[in-house]
Amino acid sequence: MLCIPSIFRPEPQLNFPSVHFSIQNFLFLLVAIAGFGLFAWQARKIRANILVGRDRDMSGNVSERLNKTLLVAFGQSKMFKRLTPAFLHLIVYVGFLVINVEVIEIMVDGLFGTHRFLQFLGPLYDVLMATNEILGALVIVAVVAFWWRRNRKPPVRRFQGPELRMWPKLDANIILYVEVVLMVALFTMNTADLKLHQLRGVDMPGTFPISNLLTGLFPSNEAALHVLERVGWWAHIVGILCFLNYLPSSKHFHIIMAFPNVYYSRLVPQGQFSNVESITHEVKAMMDPSYQVPAPPTAPDGSVLAPTPFGAKDVDDLAWTNLLNAYSCTECGRCTSVCPANITGKLLSPRKIIMDTRDRVEEKYNSPLIFNPSLYGAEAKHDPQETLDKENHTLLRGYVTPEELWACTTCNACVEACPVNINPLESIIEMRRFLVLEESAAPNSLNVMFSNIENNGAPWAFSPSDRFNWADDLYVADKETVVRS
Amino acid sequence: MEKRQITVPLMADLAAQGETPEILFWVGCAGAFDDRYKRVTRAFVRILEHVGVKYAVLGMEESCTGDPAKRAGNEFLFQMQAATNIATLNGYGIKKVVTACPHCFNTIKNEYPALGGEYEVLHHSSFLQQLINEGRVKVEGGESYKGRRITFHDSCYLGRANDIYEAPRAVLEALDADLVEMKRSKANGLCCGAGGAQMWKEPEPGKKDVNIERTEEALATLDGNAAALASLYGVESGNQGATPAPKANSQGSIIAVGCPFCMTMMSDGVKNKERENNVQVFDLAELVASAEGLNA
Numbered sequence: 001m002l003c004i005p006s007i008f009r010p011e012p013q014l015n016f017p018s019v020h021f022s023i024q025n026f027l028f029l030l031v032a033i034a035g036f037g038l039f040a041w042q043a044r045k046i047r048a049n050i051l052v053g054r055d056r057d058m059s060g061n062v063s064e065r066l067n068k069t070l071l072v073a074f075g076q077s078k079m080f081k082r083l084t085p086a087f088l089h090l091i092v093y094v095g096f097l098v099i100n101v102e103v104i105e106i107m108v109d110g111l112f113g114t115h116r117f118l119q120f121l122g123p124l125y126d127v128l129m130a131t132n133e134i135l136g137a138l139v140i141v142a143v144v145a146f147w148w149r150r151n152r153k154p155p156v157r158r159f160q161g162p163e164l165r166m167w168p169k170l171d172a173n174i175i176l177y178v179e180v181v182l183m184v185a186l187f188t189m190n191t192a193d194l195k196l197h198q199l200r201g202v203d204m205p206g207t208f209p210i211s212n213l214l215t216g217l218f219p220s221n222e223a224a225l226h227v228l229e230r231v232g233w234w235a236h237i238v239g240i241l242c243f244l245n246y247l248p249s250s251k252h253f254h255i256i257m258a259f260p261n262v263y264y265s266r267l268v269p270q271g272q273f274s275n276v277e278s279i280t281h282e283v284k285a286m287m288d289p290s291y292q293v294p295a296p297p298t299a300p301d302g303s304v305l306a307p308t309p310f311g312a313k314d315v316d317d318l319a320w321t322n323l324l325n326a327y328s329c330t331e332c333g334r335c336t337s338v339c340p341a342n343i344t345g346k347l348l349s350p351r352k353i354i355m356d357t358r359d360r361v362e363e364k365y366n367s368p369l370i371f372n373p374s375l376y377g378a379e380a381k382h383d384p385q386e387t388l389d390k391e392n393h394t395l396l397r398g399y400v401t402p403e404e405l406w407a408c409t410t411c412n413a414c415v416e417a418c419p420v421n422i423n424p425l426e427s428i429i430e431m432r433r434f435l436v437l438e439e440s441a442a443p444n445s446l447n448v449m450f451s452n453i454e455n456n457g458a459p460w461a462f463s464p465s466d467r468f469n470w471a472d473d474l475y476v477a478d479k480e481t482v483v484r485s
Numbered sequence: 486m487e488k489r490q491i492t493v494p495l496m497a498d499l500a501a502q503g504e505t506p507e508i509l510f511w512v513g514c515a516g517a518f519d520d521r522y523k524r525v526t527r528a529f530v531r532i533l534e535h536v537g538v539k540y541a542v543l544g545m546e547e548s549c550t551g552d553p554a555k556r557a558g559n560e561f562l563f564q565m566q567a568a569t570n571i572a573t574l575n576g577y578g579i580k581k582v583v584t585a586c587p588h589c590f591n592t593i594k595n596e597y598p599a600l601g602g603e604y605e606v607l608h609h610s611s612f613l614q615q616l617i618n619e620g621r622v623k624v625e626g627g628e629s630y631k632g633r634r635i636t637f638h639d640s641c642y643l644g645r646a647n648d649i650y651e652a653p654r655a656v657l658e659a660l661d662a663d664l665v666e667m668k669r670s671k672a673n674g675l676c677c678g679a680g681g682a683q684m685w686k687e688p689e690p691g692k693k694d695v696n697i698e699r700t701e702e703a704l705a706t707l708d709g710n711a712a713a714l715a716s717l718y719g720v721e722s723g724n725q726g727a728t729p730a731p732k733a734n735s736q737g738s739i740i741a742v743g744c745p746f747c748m749t750m751m752s753d754g755v756k757n758k759e760r761e762n763n764v765q766v767f768d769l770a771e772l773v774a775s776a777e778g779l780n781a
Contacts, residue, residue: 081673157719271646272595276560280600283564287572311558340676340699345692407689410556410681411641416672432558446557449685453562457548458514459685468544470516470523471493475781476531478487479626 024230028110028237035241042248045366046327052365053320054308058264065263068421073262078419082334085149088142092179095135096255099186102132106237119205129206133190136183137210143176143183150176158333163352168251168331175252182239187211189232191218196225254330258420261328264321265421270412273429276310311433314394315361318430325422326358335414335424341407348407350414350424356399357427396431405431406443488781491534496541496577506541508612509579511593513586514549515745521752522585522745528774529585529609535779536621540583546573550592557682564600567592571602585609585770587642587744588680594647608643610653610743610769617659617773627778630660633737634729636667636706638699638751639674640744653743656769660776662739665729667706668718675699679746700740700754704764707738740766 071077076093079086101118108117119125149156150172159172190211195218197204218225247253284291297305312318335350336342342349392398396405405428414424435441442450449459457464499506510533516526533540551566570593574582582604584590594606616622635657643649650671657664669675678688678695688694698717705713709731740755742748752766774780 269591269595269647271591271642273555275596275599276564279560279564283561283568286565287568310560338673338675340678340695341689341691343675344678344688344695344698346689348689403689406686407691408681409641409676409678409683409695411676412645413641413673413676416645429556429558433560434558436558437561442557442559443686445686446682449553449557449682450559450562453549453551453554453566457566458518459549459553460514460518462514462518464545464548467517467547468493468495468542470512470526471491471530471542471544474491474493474527474530475488476491476534477779477781478489479535479778 022113025111025113031238031241032107032110035238035244039244039247042245046248049361049365050320050323050327052316052361053318053323054316056319056321058321061267064267068265068267069259069263072419072421073259076419078417078421081417085332088145091135091138091142092146095139098128098135099132101128102186103237103240106233110233110237116205125205126207129190130209132186133208133210136186140180140183143179147173147176158337161333161336161349161351163349163355164331164333168355171250171252172331174246175250178239178243178246182236182243185232185235185239187214187232189229189236191215192225192229192232195220196222196229199225251329251331254328254420257324257328258330261324262421264324266423270415274426276433278307279310309434310437311435312427312430313396313434313438315357315364317434318357318395318427322423322427322430323357323361325424325427326354326361328420329354329358329422330420331355332419334417334419335422338413338417340409340411340413346404346407347401348404350428353400353404353424353427354422357395360395360399396434400431402435402441405435408432491530493530493544494541495544496579497544497546499541500577505578505580507539508581508583508607509574509577510540510542511582511584511586511589512542512547513584513589513745515749516585517547519745519749522748522768525585525745525748525768525770528768528779529770531774531779531781532613532616532622532770532777535777536616543573548573550589552588552592553682553685555592555596556680563596567597567600567602571597571600574602574604579604581605581607583607583609583612585743585745585768587640587646588746591642591646608647608649608652608743610643610656611649613769613773614652614655617656622773622777624659624773624776625778626776627780628775630662630739630772630776633660633662633739634665634707635660635662635739635741636665636703637670637741637743638667638677638703638747639670640742640747641674641676641680643743644674645672653741653769656773657741660772665706665709667702668714669702675702677744677747677750679750684746684749696750696754697757700751700758703740703751704755704758704760707740707764738764739772740764741769741772742766743769 076086076090079089105116105118109115116125118128121128150159150169154160159169164172187210190208191214194204194208194211195215198215199220199222218228243252247256281291281293285293296307299305309317315323329351331351333351335354336352339348339350396402408425408428410425410429412425415422418424436446440447448461452459452461456462458467494506496506496509510529512526513522515522517523548569549566550570551563554560554566555563582593584593584606585608587608590606590608593602593604597603613622617624637653637657639645639650639653643653654664667674675698676695677699683695701713702717704710705717706729709729711728711731714728740751742751748766748768755761755764755766
């Protein structure tokens with residue numbers, strides 16, 4: 001008999017599904033409370049971080065938004081622009097969804113001392129367990145493929161960018177390793193349980209096609225099998241709780257944030273850029289002196305609040321939806337890989353702008369993280385932070401340089417490419433607005449274009465009186481004019 | 486063939502006579518000032534005259550929509566321009582605007598309503614598609630494009646910005662040409678490099694200009710040059726598409742565009758690649774006017 005701590009040696013539970021309370025259940029309760037409690041604490045801080053962004057009314061259009069969420073987030077419709085990764089991702093995603101049903105069972109078993117609580121589902125339980133096992137095996141295959149795509153030399157192009165070294169690279173690999181550990185734990189639990197039942201000549205509820213193949217690898221010692229079953233069980237559920245609390249530090253947070261992010265994404269045509277209402281009031285007042293500009297916002301004590309700057313210098317000048325974007329990014333780089341500026345070797349990478357936003361909001365506000373990774377190192381910083389005084393250590397300049405912003409052609413390829421409807425273009429335009437309207441820091445050639453528009457009504461230096469010259473000496477072949485029916 | 490001179494109707498004159506046009510043709514700055522795009526404006530007016538649609542232009546009353554200012558971050562200048570133009574358009578009671586510039590189209594259609602300018606706005610590709618569908622333009626009687634290889638370059642502000650992909654293709658299909666698609670087309674189309682006010686500034690340092698990348702793709706597609714396409718897309722190409730059959734004689738291949746900035750960028754690219762002798766860049770309106778035999 002192996003000498004094992006008593007908590008790992010519960011009474012044999014063979015008269016299923018009777019309830020056996022043990023110290024394990026109490027321990028599990030504590031672990032679950034700690035795991036979920038910690039996550040709730042982190043989630044609250046992240047919510048606060050997102051809400052430092054400027055207000056933007058995204059209410060209404062509920063059915064349209066829900067439809068889009070079903071299609072893009074649940075249905076992964078935008079993933080399928082690239083078939084290979086879409087297929088691999090689908091396996092892991094469906095695996096995550098279905099295996100979570102088993103996690104519910106594990107939680108109930110853990111809390112109430114039941115064993116395979118869902119077995120009352122009968123044939124459905126067989127199907128569920130078999131699906132789980134097959135998906136679990138496929139997840140391992142997909143994860144190996146994912147690892148290879150990121151770690152081969154050279155990796156897939158979109159995993160190469162300078163912003164994807166250091167922590168983001170490690171983070172991506174940690175996620176893959178944890179997923180393998182979770183799957184191995186699941187198979188250990190199932191196989192040990194199955195073999196235990198076989199040794200005792202008892203039928204085990206459920207069908208386990210993969211574990212059936214693995215029983216030969218496991219010892220025929222009941223005590224050892226017990227330990228293995230418990231280790232698998234605990235590793236799986238503790239692994240999941242740890243992973244849950246790792247999410248806020250990781251790009252893997254997208255598994256949660258993708259849903260609200262898609263729900264709150266824009267419904268207007270991609271070409272429609274946001275309107276700046278405070279400027280509309282100013283322009284109206286200039287054109288019509290009788291126009292009443294609405295009173296500026298006041299603080300609760302009645303004092304007038306300082307006007308917000310035009311555009312964005314720092315994360316709190318962006319809209320809350322832009323910050324929600326930052327927490328939904330899984331750094332897949334589809335945006336950057338289709339960016340015309342990036343493809344042709346410019347500094348601009350839409351992914352970096354989104355990653356910078358998340359890093360900056362956590363630097364400036366509460367870091368909700370248990371892990372506080374040191375960003376991605378100096379390699380991707382185009383403007384060393386050290387050279388900036390405190391006032392200029394902001395999202396603009398501290399993280400994102402004007403050179404990156406001015407390289408954007410506003411072509412919307414990044415917006416179109418994002419599988420979770422992140423909009424890097426909005427943030428780029430907000431920062432351009434700050435550069436132009438607050439700092440008059442546009443490139444000189446653009447200032448020339450601005451003054452041409454002001455003076456000539458055209459971006460080029462042509463005389464407005466020549467605007468109609470194109471119509472001079474214009475002839476048309478006089479075919480029989482088609483008369484409108 | 487007989488030809489007649491066109492007196493382009495000005496909105497101010499129509500209004501003075503108490504008349505309202507069916508459409509207002511918004512010419513745009515490039516259409517009015519850029520020598521190459523003026524030819525597109527003139528081709529489009531020939532089509533309007535030919536079908537006998539009642540139209541007018543603003544002439545000197547037209548001013549920049551403010552698109553380049555807005556994309557460059559100068560919201561104040563944009564709104565000043567918008568306010569001026571909206572005052573003009575509303576003053577004439579304009580209901581329907583047609584333009585050959587996707588940037589003007591996008592700005593008037595999507596960004597003017599919030600500032601008080603609400604019109605039905607059409608890009609000329611949609612308008613030409615309607616004329617062809619209604620049989621008012623038969624695309625015959627002029628130059629034949631039958632069998633000529635044409636690829637269409639999607640403008641970002643027509644395509645992704647406003648989801649118009651089919652209208653320009655429908656117009657080209659009417660030409661009975663050998664239409665080939667670049668792999669990066671429609672929603673996956675690659676920008677010409679001029680959007681977002683890039684037209685008016687030097688590009689940031691990089692390894693290539695965007696218009697060269699795009700022109701190389703267009704040329705390789707027209708030529709059916711699989712090797713050139715493979716090197717452009719790299720191993721990890723997002724889009725699985727078939728390489729068109731190699732064109733033995735690429736004489737007279739055409740890159741079709743529907744945007745003045747794309748026109749400039751693609752023409753410069755073809756020039757840079759020294760392919761002007763056998764590849765031309767044309768706007769949709771030019772192709773239709775020439776196929777209809779309207780040039781005079």
